[in-house]
Amino acid sequence: MTPVFTDPAARRRWGAYFAEVQRLLARAGTDAVGLRDDLEAHVADSMAASSGSELARLDRALSQLGRPADYLRPLLADGLIERGTRRYSQVTIARGLSHAVLAGSRRTAIALGFGFAYLLLAVFAAMAILKPLWGEHVGVFRNADGTISGGIVAHTDGARELLGWWSIPIALLLAALFYVALARGARVLAAVRA
Known part of the structure; x- marks a missing residue:
């Protein structure tokens, strides 16, 4: 037809x-x-x-x-x-x-991508909450060998914290950006499937 x-x-x-x-x-x-x-x-x-x-x-x-x-x-x-x-x-x-x-x-x-983004959102939120409680293990660190590690780190022997208390607003900002991106991404997916 x-x-x-x-x-x-x-x-x-x-x-x-x-x-x-x-x-x-x-x-x-x-x-x-x-x-x-x-x-x-x-x-x-x-x-x-x-x-x-x-x-x-x-x-x-x-x-x-x-x-x-x-x-x-x-x-x-x-x-x-x-x-x-x-x-x-x-x-x-x-x-x-x-x-x-x-x-x-x-x-x-798509599901794995959304899951990974939600995991990053949770990590950034956890960093902002844990920084005042466990400050010597949360943030961005330059290790003694020159490498840089960030997030919630178990061992910080000889490492120097680079951001200090600035890691809280930065982590909150990144969590908010991921939240907005995920909300918009879900809206786009819903519109595509409708």
Whole structure:
């Protein structure tokens, strides 16, 4: 159900998008034949419900749907694994697992990045709280061998503290910056997934 486009740029954009859909669906076999028709109908309906030029309406509809790899890989993985287990086909199961890994790796990387940023936020907050209580082990230190270490340090033998009490406002500022960056990052992710 391809709409009739008068704008050649919109026609090319439609063709490129659904060529990628077709490329991904070809790996799934015949089980996904009707999925492309459903996707085309969905995009055509979204275009009909909005206003503006053909290209603007198409871009809005496709951006709401997202990249084909993002939403098709999990479907392909499930379908291939199910088909492979029914037929006892190790090759089909392996293809399904590869799609599952590719679909999940981006989500895993994002989750690990957020987790690391929250860990840094906690470290900076802990530094600000612990500096008055355990000052000789919290801060930025130049060790006797010339190396620099920072944070909450267990051994400071022969080390000289470089920031002194300035480490408290600096740690609080860094914790606040990480907090704001994480809040904005979560908002961007929520907008992308919506």
